[in-house]
Amino acid sequence: MDGSSMEAVTAAELGAFIERIEASRARQADEKAVEKEIFAEMKARGYMTRPVRTIIKERAMRPDDLAEQQAVLEVYKAALGMM
Numbered sequence: 001m002d003g004s005s006m007e008a009v010t011a012a013e014l015g016a017f018i019e020r021i022e023a024s025r026a027r028q029a030d031e032k033a034v035e036k037e038i039f040a041e042m043k044a045r046g047y048m049t050r051p052v053r054t055i056i057k058e059r060a061m062r063p064d065d066l067a068e069q070q071a072v073l074e075v076y077k078a079a080l081g082m083m
Contacts, residue, residue: 039049058066077083 039052042052043049061069074083
């Protein structure tokens, strides 16, 4: 295989990777738009979105990490007289 053939194969492969990444980002943008619509609908129906975002974040965490985070938060609140 000569140098120009190698460059052509590499360019084609590189182009394919780039196109896959671009398609993935387009799908992510679509999903973000859907998520934004859902939050807008929730807000219109009277729900507070900040607590919902917190719940979604916590549900995605590993149970051990969540328990540690909550324990530290309680210790800090107690130290500040918030409990």
